[in-house]
Amino acid sequence: MPEHSGSLRMSDDRLRMTPGPTEVPAAVRERMSEPMPNPDVEPEFFAFYRDLLEKLEGIYGDDDIAILGGEGILGLEAAIASLVEPGDRVLCIANGLYGEGFADFVEMAGGEAVVCDAPWREPLDLEAIESHLAADSFDVATMVHCETPTGVLNDIEPILEVLDDHDVISVVDAVSSLGGTPVPTDKIDVCLGASQKCFSAPPGLTVCSISDRAWDKIESVETPSLYTDLEPWRDAAEEEWFPYTHLVSNLYGLDTATDLLLEExxxxxxxxxxxxxxxxxxxxxxxxxxxxxxxxxxxxxxxxxxxxxxxxxxxxxxxxxxxxxxxxxxxxxxxxxxxxxxxxxxxxxxxxxxxxxxxxxxxx
Incomplete structure (x- = not known):
């Protein structure tokens, strides 16, 4: 039977060595082909979701985990939309494209973004960060662990310690590092990951851990949004209710991808x-x-x-x-x-x- 003229044939031998999306193992693809339940009404699905959260704790640690239906950038926007309200001051620590991009999300949320940026060829400037914190007060600080546009892995632990000393909530983009290299999740208030990077699952899911301190801040913010509001996810698994219909097949794929990581x-x-x-x-x-x-x-x-x-x-x-x-x-x-x-x-x-x-x- 002839192929449809609009079809796109992909070579089985093609090797995609890109910094995400990454190659998806056969076991993950096969799991995604399983029959799909209704995630809004079938209790078995909520039991599966709770089990997946427990597995992700093996990668993240003990903080609450939420899985959002959307590519990794959703996590960056959701973290800021949920933590920042007009009048909040956010220190955007950057030495690359994604670090600088956090400032855009802050401004969209009505906050004041103060960018502490270093040249892309330089490390994050701890001395400049300390000067900012000594001179002004901040509610939230953002940074990137792995800046994929430049191939840099930033040393963020000393910065996290300084932020904690000043009682500043930390948001870290670990999208391109989580599951591939150690991430100091125990020192991070909101740590963002994504399915299509080191997990080797398809694009479509954001994973994030949220500390008690971050939850307190999130619950105090009046977020005029549904899709980017993290607050409903705090009790979603226990209350067996999602703020929107979840991506079942993607979750199945992430479940198997997480199994492969933990088994290895x-x-x-x-x-x-x-x-x-x-x-x-x-x-x-x-x-x-x-x-x-x-x-x-x-x-x-x-x-x-x-x-x-x-x-x-x-x-x-x-x-x-x-x-x-x-x-x-x-x-x-x-x-x-x-x-x-x-x-x-x-x-x-x-x-x-x-x-x-x-x-x-x-x-x-």
Whole structure:
């Protein structure tokens, strides 16, 4: 029977080494094909949801967990919409695109965003952060653990300690690090993750942990929103009521993806990511390529390589000639940085080698 003229055929051999969405294992895809219950009325589904929350506690820790129906950016917006009201002051700590982007959400919520930004090639500026906190009062502070546009893993623990000393609620975008490298979730008030990164499930779900201190603040805010309001999720599982119809098939996929992580063991998962990242960086050095921004703070989930003025051409050649999908930089780095994602299911040496062999051929 002929294919529909509008269908899109995907190569089974295509390797997608992007920093999310990541490769989805067969077990996750198969789980998502199971019959779908009505998540609003069938008690069995609520029992499943509570069980999934308990599994996620094995990755997050003891804080309350909520799973929202929407891609990871939903979590960033929901955290700010739920915590910030007009008159609140928010310290947006940044050294990259996503760190800076928190300020937009703050302004949308009517808060005052104070951006403490460092150049993209520099680490987060702890001294400047301390100066801001000493000079002014803040209700909330935001930052990013892994800035995927630059391949940087930020050292956030010293900053979290300073924020706690000043009784400032912390919001951390750990979307590209959670499940791939240790995240100090016990020190974070709202820690944001997403299904399509290190979990290796399809896009569509935000996962977040919320501390008691954050809940107290959330419950004091009058949020004129439904979809981005975190407050209803505090008792959703126990009361067997969701603020909107949940994404059943995506939740099934996340459940199996979480099982795979926990069965492998988080320590082994983290080691696998470190080994894949180190191997990728070694192979890049053999090709004479430099890391962006430097070798001091590379993420174990994504490697950014400097290829000035050629990144898009190399990206195209990798896809056209070798069936390997990579990402370029964002913004001003769109043609100067090539990004290789080795996160989740793709954090494996054989996949890194196939990618780097092809990159060597393209560069030659």
């Amino acid at each position: 063991g988080l320590e082994h998962v983290f080691e696998r990511h470190e080994e894949a990242a180190a191997h990728c960086r070694d192979r890049a050095a053999d090709l004479g390529l430099s890391l962006y921004p430097d070798e001091a703070r590379p993420s174990p989930t994504v490697t950014a390589l400097e290829i000035p003025g050629r990144a898009q051409a190399v990206q195209s050649a990798m896809a056209d000639d070798h069936d390997i999908v990579l990402a370029t930089g964002l913004g001003d780095l769109s043609d100067d940085v090539l990004r290789i994602g080795h996160m989740g299911h793709n954090a494996r040496l054989d996949r890194v080698d196939r990618t780097m062999d092809a990159l060597a051929a393209v560069l030659e």
